[in-house]
Amino acid sequence: xxxxxxxxxxxxxxxxxxxxxxxxxxxxxxxxxxxxxxxxxxxxxxxxxxxxxxxxxxxxxxxxxxxxxxxxxxxxxxxxxxxxxxxxxxxxxxxxxxxxxxxxxxxxxxxxxxxxxxxxxxxxxxxxxxxxxxxxxxxxxxxxxxxxxxxxxxxxxxxxxxxxxxxxxxxxxxxxxxxxxxxxxxxxxxxxxxxxxxxxxxxxxxxxxxxxxxxxxxxxxxxxxxxxxxxxxxxxxxxxxxxxxxxxxxxxxxxxxxxxxxxxxxxxxxxxxxxxxxxxxxxxxxxxxxxxxxxxxxxxxxxxxxxxxxxxxxxxxxxxxxxxxxxxx
Amino acid sequence: xxxxxxxxxxxxxxxxxxxxxxxxxxxxxxxxxxxxxxxxxxxxxxxxxxxxxxxxxxxxxxxxxxxxxxxxxxxxxxxxxxxxxxxxxxxxxxxxxxxxxxxxxxxxxxxxxxxxxxxxxxxxxxxxxxxxxxxxxxxxxxxxxxxxxxxxxxxxxxxxxxxxxxxxxxxxxxxxxxxxxxxxxxxxxxxxxxxxxxxxxxxxxxxxxxxxxxxxxxxxxxxxxxxxxxxxxxxxxxxxxxxxxxxxxxxxxxxxxxxxxxxxxxxxxxxxxxxxxxxxxxxxxxxxxxxxxxxxxxxxxxxxxx
Amino acid sequence: xxxxxxxxxxxxxxxxxxxxxxxxxxxxxxxxxxxxxxxxxxxxxxxxxxxxxxxxxxxxxxxxxxxxxxxxxxxxxxxxxxxxxxxxxxxxxxxxxxxxxxxxxxxxxxxxxxxxxxxxxxxxxxxxxxxxxxxxxxxxxxxxxxxxxxxxxxxxxxxxxxxxxxxxxxxxxxxxxxxxxxxxxxxxxxxxxxxxxxxxxxxxxxxxxxxxxxxxxxxxxxxxxxxxxxxxxxxxxxxxxxxxxxxxxx
Numbered sequence: 082x083x084x085x086x087x088x089x090x091x092x093x094x095x096x097x098x099x100x101x102x103x104x105x106x107x108x109x110x111x112x113x114x115x116x117x118x119x120x121x122x123x124x125x126x127x128x129x130x131x132x133x134x135x136x137x138x139x140x141x142x143x144x145x146x147x148x149x150x151x152x153x154x155x156x157x158x159x160x161x162x163x164x165x166x167x168x169x170x171x172x173x174x175x176x177x178x179x180x181x182x183x184x185x186x187x188x189x190x191x192x193x194x195x196x197x198x199x200x201x202x203x204x205x206x207x208x209x210x211x212x213x214x215x216x217x218x219x220x221x222x223x224x225x226x227x228x229x230x231x232x233x234x235x236x237x238x239x240x241x242x243x244x245x246x247x248x249x250x251x252x253x254x255x256x257x258x259x260x261x262x263x264x265x266x267x268x269x270x271x272x273x274x275x276x277x278x279x280x281x282x283x284x285x286x287x288x289x290x291x292x293x294x295x296x297x298x299x300x301x302x303x304x305x306x307x308x309x310x311x312x313x314x315x316x317x318x319x320x321x322x323x324x325x326x327x328x329x330x331x332x333x334x335x336x337x338x339x340x341x342x343x344x345x346x347x348x349x350x351x352x353x354x355x356x357x358x359x360x361x362x363x364x365x366x367x368x369x370x371x372x373x374x375x376x377x378x379x380x381x382x383x384x385x386x387x388x389x390x391x392x393x394x395x396x397x398x399x400x401x402x403x404x405x406x407x408x409x410x
Numbered sequence: 411x412x413x414x415x416x417x418x419x420x421x422x423x424x425x426x427x428x429x430x431x432x433x434x435x436x437x438x439x440x441x442x443x444x445x446x447x448x449x450x451x452x453x454x455x456x457x458x459x460x461x462x463x464x465x466x467x468x469x470x471x472x473x474x475x476x477x478x479x480x481x482x483x484x485x486x487x488x489x490x491x492x493x494x495x496x497x498x499x500x501x502x503x504x505x506x507x508x509x510x511x512x513x514x515x516x517x518x519x520x521x522x523x524x525x526x527x528x529x530x531x532x533x534x535x536x537x538x539x540x541x542x543x544x545x546x547x548x549x550x551x552x553x554x555x556x557x558x559x560x561x562x563x564x565x566x567x568x569x570x571x572x573x574x575x576x577x578x579x580x581x582x583x584x585x586x587x588x589x590x591x592x593x594x595x596x597x598x599x600x601x602x603x604x605x606x607x608x609x610x611x612x613x614x615x616x617x618x619x620x621x622x623x624x625x626x627x628x629x630x631x632x633x634x635x636x637x638x639x640x641x642x643x644x645x646x647x648x649x650x651x652x653x654x655x656x657x658x659x660x661x662x663x664x665x666x667x668x669x670x671x672x673x674x675x676x677x678x679x680x681x682x683x684x685x686x687x688x689x690x691x692x693x694x695x696x697x698x699x700x701x702x703x704x705x706x707x708x709x710x711x712x713x714x715x716x
Numbered sequence: 717x718x719x720x721x722x723x724x725x726x727x728x729x730x731x732x733x734x735x736x737x738x739x740x741x742x743x744x745x746x747x748x749x750x751x752x753x754x755x756x757x758x759x760x761x762x763x764x765x766x767x768x769x770x771x772x773x774x775x776x777x778x779x780x781x782x783x784x785x786x787x788x789x790x791x792x793x794x795x796x797x798x799x800x801x802x803x804x805x806x807x808x809x810x811x812x813x814x815x816x817x818x819x820x821x822x823x824x825x826x827x828x829x830x831x832x833x834x835x836x837x838x839x840x841x842x843x844x845x846x847x848x849x850x851x852x853x854x855x856x857x858x859x860x861x862x863x864x865x866x867x868x869x870x871x872x873x874x875x876x877x878x879x880x881x882x883x884x885x886x887x888x889x890x891x892x893x894x895x896x897x898x899x900x901x902x903x904x905x906x907x908x909x910x911x912x913x914x915x916x917x918x919x920x921x922x923x924x925x926x927x928x929x930x931x932x933x934x935x936x937x938x939x940x941x942x943x944x945x946x947x948x949x950x951x952x953x954x955x956x957x958x959x960x961x962x963x964x965x966x
Binding site for chain 2: 135141143203204206207209210211213214215217218219221222225226228229230231232338342345346349353379380381382384385386388389392393396
Binding site for chain 3: 272275276278279280281283284286287290291293294295296297298299300301304305308
């Protein structure tokens with residue numbers, strides 16, 4: 082019980098640090114640091130999405146970059162149509178592009194959720210290593226599709242020249258955009274926290290721990306997992322939407338298997354199944370990339386070494402080390 | 411479409427399939443015996459390509475390069491098994507995935523550090539560099555044909571190794587009953603290292619052979635790794651025979667899809683569109699094949715423990 | 717005569733050459749405890765799994781509560797009110813004792829897609845769970861994590877979860893195993909009263925408990941029912957004695 086209190090306090094501190102950093106950077110006129118924090122917040126959101134499937138549901142998806150990329154392409158495609166004044170389609174009814182983030186987010190979430198439904202429905206027929214390989218393969222399929230589909234830039238990707246709009250704020254200012262991403266992240270985290278303690282979260286955790294028992298109680302493990310997978314894909318898709326607005330660019334590399342691996346790395350660095358695990362992990366990752374990347378081009382070697390050390394010797398990640406083992410009712 | 415083109419592409423498909431088999435066989439052996447999923451298998455493929463290209467460039471002999479790549483991949487595999495992989499056997503798949511993903515990052519950057527970022531080029535041996543004329547008058551690159559033959563020979567050798575030798579018996583025992591091999595007095599730790607090194611050597615061999623067709627570059631093993639996963643899912647995990655059949659199937663379906671789909675589509679749409687759409691769909695074809703197998707046979711076509 | 721709750725007809729199941737269930741006929745009537753006994757390896761647990769739908773039969777039929785359920789999967793059967801307890805405790809290890817029973821109560825409501833209301837502050841689920849824990853004598857251990865419960869406590873928790881399902885029949889696979897003499901005696905008293913809520917198909921090795929509780933006893937040997945009757949009839953049945961003496965009392 083004390084550990085749980087420690088983790089709650091730690092989470093609040095972490096949330097405040099992630100908020101305070103960019104505010105200080107903004108005051109010190111360091112817009113790059115604000116952008117860095119925005120990147121961390123968005124990647125954290127992608128990790129939060131995966132953590133729902135992986136941490137709560139025990140579903141080791143190695144294909145979440147697919148949802149990240151689909152969310153990104155949803156934004157990129159609609160925004161580019163808007164900027165070029167070309168309707169997306171004219172038949173059977175007219176659909177125009179848009180630059181309104183709220184609509185773009187909705188589309189991104191729906192598209193990635195739909196993809197997660199199809200991929201999940203197939204992949205969840207299996208488990209274990211099969212599941213890992215199959216999710217990886219389906220993500221690779223979408224990656225190759227994005228590369229070879231010529232209409233939206235193919236391998237070169239697609240630029241959107243102006244960041245999309247959100248009512249009431251100027252998204253072009255780095256701090257405003259950071260605060261928007263931060264707010265989205267916090268809303269999703271609160272929702273996940275509620276969900277974890279609610280009936281769905283309970284059922285999902287039960288399925289992870291003892292599938293046979295859940296079936297014996299008359300609930301379908303498959304459906305529970307599929308729902309979790311879809312929710313998970315939606316959240317990661319939303320992160321992809323924000324990521325494209327951060328970079329004003331979407332490309333197939335958002336769907337690459339490296340990115341799937343990195344999203345998983347956020348979780349393990351921070352702590353599997355911890356609410357703030359992906360947040361810590363993404364921040365550590367971005368810091369690592371920034372610090373090591375500034376003095377060696379081979380920083381990924383050191384990232385690999387650090388990851389290996391965490392997996393072999395520091396299971397539980399950052400939060401596990403600081404707050405101790407998890408307990409829940 | 412001419413018959414010659416069709417045959418040529420069939421052979422290319424077989425050649426891809428044989429490559430995939432060399433990768434998938436190692437992966438499926440390692441999973442079958444040790445229960446380990448190894449993402450770094452693609453790195454061993456890459457290391458094979460680089461060592462072969464470097465040694466061949468230094469010595470002027472492709473064959474020396476090929477031998478060096480086999481030895482290097484096997485030695486590196488054994489080293490990695492002893493230092494890292496060994497600690498992962500009793501971990502869950504998540505830890506295995508993350509640790510071997512970490513190895514992928516380290517190998518890619520390590521190779522970049524040693525060889526630089528630019529691709530290396532590797533020439534096939536002189537007597538295989540030209541075309542041969544197949545029955546029916548079709549010219550086909552001798553080297554690609556040699557790959558197909560070498561790959562099938564390795565497949566046959568592997569089959570014999572597993573069904574006829576003492577090591578093979580231990581491997582089969584390890585797949586079905588781990589306690590039993592301990593009872594037989596087999597040194598399991600040594601067996602695991604040997605199996606891992608064997609898988610690594612197969613991957614390195616494949617990387618070296620492919621290096622003379624494509625360029626040798628960082629990350630060259632990764633797409634092959636994922637295709638090998640598709641092969642394993644289709645073939646059934648732990649089954650060498652399933653891996654062979656699925657590998658050839660995937661190789662042929664992928665290659666023929668890229669040839670035929672744009673042609674088929676050009677009947678119903680503009681030629682320029684048909685090429686783009688066709689190639690995009692062709693790139694998805696084997697994954698759709700995998701999805702179909704999953705729907706009808708979730709354990710693969712040849713489940714190992716049926 | 718009242719219609720049986722559960723009716724098994726000519727049920728057979730083979731694994732390869734091994735026939736684990738061989739033309740079994742068996743029914744369970746309202747209000748009764750029907751015990752299934754037999755030496756180790758006789759196929760008792762397989763029969764429970766067949767009835768619960770964990771494994772599918774090769775032939776034969778199962779009727780439950782007036783419905784043909786042979787083609788139903790485990791989930792559908794559980795929803796109809798067939799609730800089993802496991803031979804080896806099968807619980808949610810990271811949940812508390814109360815959390816496990818609350819989850820069973822949630823499952824009875826078939827309620828999965830709740831995203832906001834917190835389970836821990838759901839008075840209905842908490843009350844129901846506490847009542848079930850109270851009945852098996854685990855109320856004071858409600859907050860303890862399953863992984864920290866003793867073996868006997870886990871066995872009782874299995875029963876509490878089954879109670880929270882409010883089934884139409886209990887399938888109990890060796891509920892006494894590992895309870896100790898005192899615990900077994902208490903559970904016998906409890907099951908004795910429980911039969912009025914729902915009939916019980918009971919697999920049990922503790923013969924004293926079986927002879928005290930069972931209205932009828934079926935003896936399973938090598939997948940076949942070789943005898944059936946009241947406790948006295950079975951005690952004196954020559955085939956049963958032969959089977960048990962020949963196979964070494966388990």
